Amino acid sequence: MENTRVVSQSLQHYLESARGDLFKVLHNILLNGETRELALNYMAALVNYNVKKAQMQTDDKLVSTDGFMLNFLWVLQQLSMKIKLDTVDPYYIFHPRCRLGVSLEETRLKATMEELKSWMAELHEDPSKFSEPKFPTECFFLTLHTHHLSILPCCRRYIRRLRAIRELNRTVEELKNSESQWKDSPLASRHREMLKRCKTQLKKLVRAKACADVGLLDENLLRRSLQFYSTVIQLILRMVDPAYPNITLPLNPEIPKSFAALPEFYVEDVAEFLLFVVQYSPQVLYEPCVQDVVTFLVVFICSQHYIRNPYLIAKLVEVLFVTNPAVQPRTQRFSEMMENHPLSIKHLVPALMKFYTDVEHTGATSEFYDKFTIRYHISTIFKSLWQNIAHHGTFMEEFNSGKQFVRYINMLINDTT
Incomplete structure (x- = not known):
């Protein structure tokens, strides 16, 4: 095990060095005024030609490899590291000259397709509303979309690979344990062939996992991704409340159209990345930028009307669940930050009670089964919050006069009977 770790670190070091050279090459091309435009076109083309990597099932022959995309991401992370948020135009993806091909069919955070088309038409009526896209803006959004197409896939x-390894291990064990029953049967040759095939496949997957451990579970890469996502979070929070970081709840009931029209994956990717990090590399969460992440989670869980998809809210709730010390002891500090956040103390309990009742009807065919998982997550969070004396007042206030409490208790009784 120790030997594997040393080899992994050594490979990561070489990888970092090679990627550093790639960065120098691209950086120099971008510094040159004559080649900058072509380089940006190339980078945008890379993103646009690989949009299918975000799909659940992708034909690997039609898209770039994971390794290539991670290398590209690393370079973009370096380029965007020093970008100041004030220089980023949040309207860029709606800009007529946006290099990124964001489909109108892409699910949006709140806007329907009709609302999106109407607002876009309104925006494009007056081109003077748009400022000339600058390099920091283009680089920022290229990096954001590349995260969506590289690290998250x-x-x-x-x-999926870990799941396949577990299943193959189980199959191999079952075949071995039952060998005495089938070795003399007519199906013996078939079972032996199956055992051999499973072992071969298992060996391939274990090797692939070892490679992924080096390339993906690289703490430096994950930390940089988290830092970048914290910048994305800041941009989104500024869109919903320009007073950020002095954000107040409840948010303005009138949802900003620029926020409503953002692709849903801008928020979903943050949640998905956090879920992955908590499970496979929780030490990464010990970063200064985590405060923004906590604020982001609390704000949107407490502002459910800002997001149309209830399953996206459920994913944010799941992040709170998996970072709960009862589930993942190594994220205790993150959990404490969330519990002691000023907005959390006042608004989180009623928001979770509301969501507990709202998931009764999500509109999905699997809503009956989904609600139990979501409610289990909320119940676990409640247990933890109740142990924090700062939340007692909010609980008691909700018990005595809260709008959500009666419905919450009704649902709770229904679920337990």
């Missing part, structure tokens, strides 16, 4: 593939 890798995370999903990693999880």
